Amino acid sequence: MIGVIFWSGTGNTEKMAYEVAEGIKAAGQEVEVKSVSEVSVDDAAAYEKLALGCADMGAEELEDGEFEPFYAELESKLGGKKLAIFGSYGWGGTWLEDWGTRIKDAGGELVADGLAVLGEPDDDGIAQCQELGKTLANA
Ligand SMILES: Cc1cc2nc3c(=O)[nH]c(=O)nc-3n(C[C@H](O)[C@H](O)[C@H](O)COP(=O)(O)O)c2cc1C
Structure with missing residues (x-):
């Protein structure tokens, strides 16, 4: 089972999450999509693979009320896990690079x-989101 877990303030990253899930399904894998508020860190870590999505907030940062604390706790449980990250941004768009470095x-x-x-x-x-889902499913 692949988990797609997201934080979205105005729905853009949420839309991306459901399209990533469409790609995973199209590749023949099972998927659950959850907002970060509806999943525990342990449940997140239990998924075989994870797609994590968070909008670009603060100053090129993960959203710090819910998602950053969730991710900071999850981080220590990511060893060996296959992941994809995604999100919507407004004007900058560099937050995923820092986040990717943290994951690695x-x-x-x-x-x-x-x-x-x-x-x-x-x-x-939308096509890029679906492609990302397929890539994760086939990885
Ligand atoms: C408080 C706040 C801070 C933001 N900070 C950034 C930022 O640092 N860089 C950026 O590119 N966009 C920033 N944005 C814009 C959002 O990333 C953008 O509107 C995005 O589409 C929101 O995605 P969502 O609908 O999933 O919440 C910010 C938006 C808000 C409300």
């Missing part, structure tokens, strides 16, 4: 570069 430093295996989409995903963004 924690021993997680990123199956692809982080997928950043400007604002609401358009058809191209």
Whole structure:
């Protein structure tokens, strides 16, 4: 089972999460999509593979009320796990690079570069999300 876990303030990253899940399903794998508020760190760590999504907030940072504390606790449990990261941004878009470095430093295996989409995903963004899901499923 693959988990897709996201934080989204205005729905853009949420939309991405469901399209990543479509790609996972299209590759023949089972998937559960959950908002970060509905999943514990232990439940997240129990998924065989993870797609994590968070909008670009603060100053090129993960959202710090819910997602950053969740991820900080999850980080120590990522060793050897295959992951994909994604999110929507407004004007910068570099937060996924820092996040990717944190994942690699924690021993997680990123199956692809982080997928950043400007604002609401358009058809191209949707296709990229689905492709990311397929890549994770087949990794
Ligand atoms: C408080 C706040 C801080 C933000 N900080 C950034 C930022 O540092 N860089 C950036 O590119 N976009 C920033 N944004 C824009 C959001 O990343 C953008 O609106 C995104 O589409 C929101 O995705 P969501 O609908 O999943 O919440 C910020 C938005 C808010 C509300």
